Amino acid sequence: xxxxxxxxxxxxxxxxxxxxxxxxxxxxxxxxxxxxxxxxxxxxxxxxxxxxxxxxxxxxxxxxxxxxxxxxxxxxxxxxxxxxxxxxxxxxxxxxxxxxxxxxxxxxxxxxxxxxxxxxx
Amino acid sequence: xxxxxxxxxxxxxxxxxxxxxxxxxxxxxxxxxxxxxxxxxxxxxxxxxxxxxxxxxxxxxxxxxxxxxxxxxxxxxxxxxxxxxxxxxxxxxxxxxxxxxxxxxxxxxxxxxxxxxxxxxxxxxxxxxxxxxxxxxxxxxxxxxxxxxxxxxxxxxxxxxxxxxxxxxxxxxxxxxxxxxxxxxxxxxxxxxxxxxxxxxxxxxxxxxxxxxxxxxxxxxxxxxxxxxxxxxxxxxxxxxxxxxxxxxxxxxxxxxxxxxxxxxxxxxxxxxxxxxxxxxxxxxxxxxxxxxxxxxxxxxxxxxxxxxxxxxxxxxxxxxxxxxxxxxxxxxxxxxxxxxxxxxxxxxxxxxxxxxxxxxxxxxxxxxxxxxxxxxxxxxxxxxxxxxxxxxxxxxxxxxxxxxxxxxxxxxxxxxxxxxxxxxxxxxxxxxxxxxxxxxxxxxxxxxxxxxxxxxxxxxxxxxxxxxxxxxxxxxxxxxxxxxxxxxxxxxxxxxxxxxxxxx
Numbered sequence: 027x028x029x030x031x032x033x034x035x036x037x038x039x040x041x042x043x044x045x046x047x048x049x050x051x052x053x054x055x056x057x058x059x060x061x062x063x064x065x066x067x068x069x070x071x072x073x074x075x076x077x078x079x080x081x082x083x084x085x086x087x088x089x090x091x092x093x094x095x096x097x098x099x100x101x102x103x104x105x106x107x108x109x110x111x112x113x114x115x116x117x118x119x120x121x122x123x124x125x126x127x128x129x130x131x132x133x134x135x136x137x138x139x140x141x142x143x144x145x146x147x
Numbered sequence: 148x149x150x151x152x153x154x155x156x157x158x159x160x161x162x163x164x165x166x167x168x169x170x171x172x173x174x175x176x177x178x179x180x181x182x183x184x185x186x187x188x189x190x191x192x193x194x195x196x197x198x199x200x201x202x203x204x205x206x207x208x209x210x211x212x213x214x215x216x217x218x219x220x221x222x223x224x225x226x227x228x229x230x231x232x233x234x235x236x237x238x239x240x241x242x243x244x245x246x247x248x249x250x251x252x253x254x255x256x257x258x259x260x261x262x263x264x265x266x267x268x269x270x271x272x273x274x275x276x277x278x279x280x281x282x283x284x285x286x287x288x289x290x291x292x293x294x295x296x297x298x299x300x301x302x303x304x305x306x307x308x309x310x311x312x313x314x315x316x317x318x319x320x321x322x323x324x325x326x327x328x329x330x331x332x333x334x335x336x337x338x339x340x341x342x343x344x345x346x347x348x349x350x351x352x353x354x355x356x357x358x359x360x361x362x363x364x365x366x367x368x369x370x371x372x373x374x375x376x377x378x379x380x381x382x383x384x385x386x387x388x389x390x391x392x393x394x395x396x397x398x399x400x401x402x403x404x405x406x407x408x409x410x411x412x413x414x415x416x417x418x419x420x421x422x423x424x425x426x427x428x429x430x431x432x433x434x435x436x437x438x439x440x441x442x443x444x445x446x447x448x449x450x451x452x453x454x455x456x457x458x459x460x461x462x463x464x465x466x467x468x469x470x471x472x473x474x475x476x477x478x479x480x481x482x483x484x485x486x487x488x489x490x491x492x493x494x495x496x497x498x499x500x501x502x503x504x505x506x507x508x509x510x511x512x513x514x515x516x517x518x519x520x521x522x523x524x525x526x527x528x529x530x531x532x533x534x535x536x537x538x539x540x541x542x543x544x545x546x547x548x549x550x551x552x553x554x555x556x557x558x559x560x561x562x563x564x565x566x567x568x569x570x571x572x573x574x575x576x577x578x579x580x581x582x583x584x585x586x587x588x589x590x591x592x593x594x595x596x597x598x599x600x601x602x603x604x605x606x607x608x609x610x611x612x613x614x615x616x617x618x619x620x621x622x623x624x625x626x627x628x629x630x631x632x633x634x635x636x637x638x639x640x641x642x643x644x645x646x647x648x649x650x651x652x
Contacts, residue, residue, distance in 0.1 A: 046315065051307075058314050065321035072329030099328065102277055106321055109284045113317075116291060117310055123295075124303040139305045139378045142440065 031071045038064035051121045051131045058117065062110040066103045073099030149204040151197065152219045154190045155229050155268040158183055159236075159261040166258040173249065176257035180240040183261060187268075188233040195226040199629065203636070203646035205274065213648045214338040218274035220647055223633030227475065228271045228401055231482045232394055234615070236264045238608035239390045242490055245597070245604035246386050246497075251296050259296070263289035263390070270398050274647055276327065276334045276410070279402065280320055283366070287313050290395060293387045294379060305379035312375040316365035323358035326351055337647035339410050340640045349414070356411050356419050363406065367399025369460060370429035373453045377437060380452070381445035381502075385493030388445060392452050393486035397478050400459050404474070408466070408637050423464035428558050431457030435565040442504045444492040444577070447569060448485070451528070454562060455481050461559060462543045465550045471634035473542035476627060480527070480535040480619055487524040487612035491517070494605055495577055497597070504576035511578040518578050520606075523613040525574065527620070529567035535619030538627070 038060050045057030076095040083089060125131050162183035166176045198204055203222040207213055221229070240260065247256055266286030273279050291313075295306045328334055330351050331342050343352070361372070368376045376396070380388050403423075407416045434454025441447040459481070462474035492502070494517065499507035511518040527534035530541075540563060547556040619626055636642060 046311070054311060058311065058318070061315065061318040062321075065318045065325065068322050069325030069328065072325050074329070096332075099325070102324070102328070105277070105281065109281065113284065113288060113291075113314060116288065117314065120291070120295060120303065120306060120310060123298065124307050127298065127300045127303050133307075136304050136307065139301055139308070139382060140374075142442075 028075055035064050035067050049133045059114055066106055069099050069103050149206045151194050152204055152206045152221045152272055155187055156265055158187050159265040163258040163261040173252045177244055180257040184237040184240045188237050191229040191233040195230050198223055198226045205646045214333050214335045217278050218647050219272045220274035221272055223636050225271045229268055231479050232267050235393045235486050238611055239386055241604050242608045243386045245601035259289050259293050267394055267398055274336050277324055294383050302382040305382035309375045309379035316362045319358055320362040323355050327355045336410050337644040340644055359406050360419050363399045363402040368396050368453050368456055370426045377449045380449040389486045389489035392489050393482045396452055396456055404463055409640055420464045423460050427457045427461035428555055431562040435562050438569045443502050445502055448488055458543055465546050467546055468634045468638055470546035472631045473546050475630040475633055477539040480539045483612050483615050484524040484527045490609050491521050507577050508580040509582035520609050520613050523616050525570040527616045529570050530563045533620040535616045538623045
């Protein structure tokens with residue numbers, strides 16, 4: 027299971043990196059989403075995968091005697107997913123507005139904020 | 148007593164919520180914005196006083212004991228940064244009264260400003276790395292919306308670059324947090340400082356350190372990672388540019404400072420400090436060269452932010468107590484001077500109707516006092532005695548010479564010359580030379596149409612920050628004593644650990 031997840035994380039990172047380097051805005055959004063998911067899965071995997079173990083101390087006992095699951099990575103991921111979801115929704119709206127206002131979705135053509143003003147003055 | 152730590156976070160949250168409930172009452176928004184930030188300034192000063200006299204304050208949220216719950220910690224470093232944030236928040240709230248138009252105010256400009264301040268204060272005060280990530284996101288989301296408020300094409304274009312690179316940095320941050328948790332099993336900064344030296348295998352720690360350096364490097368705009376900054380900071384309304392310029396990059400510098408002096412302090416930190424030394428030289432030089440080439444006032448000032456970050460990083464990387472004190476003083480001085488320059492550029496733009504230095508001129512002739520107000524932060528930034536920048540640079544360079552980084556000291560001095568050059572360029576072009584459009588065009592640019600209340604709202608923040616720069620310069624010693632004690636405290640993790648975790652074997 028850990029191996030499988032490690033492969034998936036690797037693929038997501040590779041695909042995400044490839045996509046954010048593309049010139050099309052839509053692909054960049056997908057790239058960012060992939061990278062977000064990859065990071066979430068990474069927390070999940072690095073935080074140790076445990077199967078069928080309890081996460082809370084059973085009632086009437088002082089502590090664990092057997093192996094137990096750590097619930098914190100899941101809590102972290104949950105927070106990260108919620109934040110990521112909000113930010114991605116914002117990004118999609120922003121990109122759409124930019125496309126409508128600037129009139130292109132080719133990122134190479136969006137360089138007016140970086141250019142030195144030329145001789146047109 | 149330690150509950151006061153919550154106030155810098157709770158105050159802006161409450162004012163923002165009230166504002167959103169009464170969304171049509173823009174007058175209330177304005178009042179709450181100014182009053183809330185003024186109150187925040189008062190609270191943060193009280194907190195700094197408490198921390199200075201009574202040692203580090205810490206608060207466990209929800210009553211969960213330290214490594215398990217989320218801790219808020221106010222040491223000297225955090226308190227100083229919160230005071231600076233509150234000061235800039237207050238002046239920006241005032242400045243916004245004169246510069247932000249009604250449309251933006253109706254679209255939640257004021258609540259967003261409060262939420263931005265909440266995010267920044269939270270990032271300064273938290274004692275937990277995942278919580279730091281959350282505050283970064285709070286800050287980023289508010290800054291995204293502030294950046295695009297108004298929806299002009301260049302704003303959207305700048306925001307695309309800003310948003311994409313910052314989201315990338317957030318995902319790297321998240322990955323680093325995940326790996327760190329996997330290795331150490333905790334994310335509380337004090338607990339990490341205790342556990343990391345005891346870890347059996349440290350192979351992954353340097354990976355974590357480099358990942359953290361990249362994410363905070365993007366936020367702080369260090370040399371190869373700064374490209375989002377000059378692409379976006381000149382596009383929003385000038386009040387927004389000013390608060391971004393003053394505070395956002397410094398949050399990144401603060402995070403580097405915290406991470407590599409409190410949390411990761413071993414071999415990994417040494418590697419990072421070597422890296423930062425080299426990068427600081429490039430950051431200083433590239434930033435100032437970018438500034439020299441520009442004719443747009445805001446772009447010029449934006450490139451300057453990068454160059455100044457170089458000095459802070461340089462001082463940070465030296466790591467002697469003197470250097471850390473210098474870095475901290477530099478940060479505070481820079482926050483004040485840089486924000487002030489943006490305010491002034493906004494006022495000059497209002498007078499002359501253009502950001503382009505080649506098209507404007509003659510400001511000094513008609514508004515000599517504004518010229519003086521410009522020279523205070525401009526010469527302060529360049530490091531002319533007796534203003535605050537002189538002392539900041541003096542301490543940093545003294546620390547550099549003490550630690551025998553002669554080449555870097557040479558670069559730093561050379562870069563201050565170029566800084567002075569580019570400030571004088573603004574002076575010559577905007578203030579000194581005659582208006583290229585001829586006389587008479589000076590008074591008809593709409594400045595006279597602004598109500599006198601708005602003029603006061605624009606000038607008062609400039610005067611406040613200018614006098615802070617002067618006070619820092621003339622009464623340097625009491626302030627330096629404060630930053631020095633902050634530096635000593637920062638380099639001795641024992642106090643921090645004890646304040647958060649309590650007495651432990």
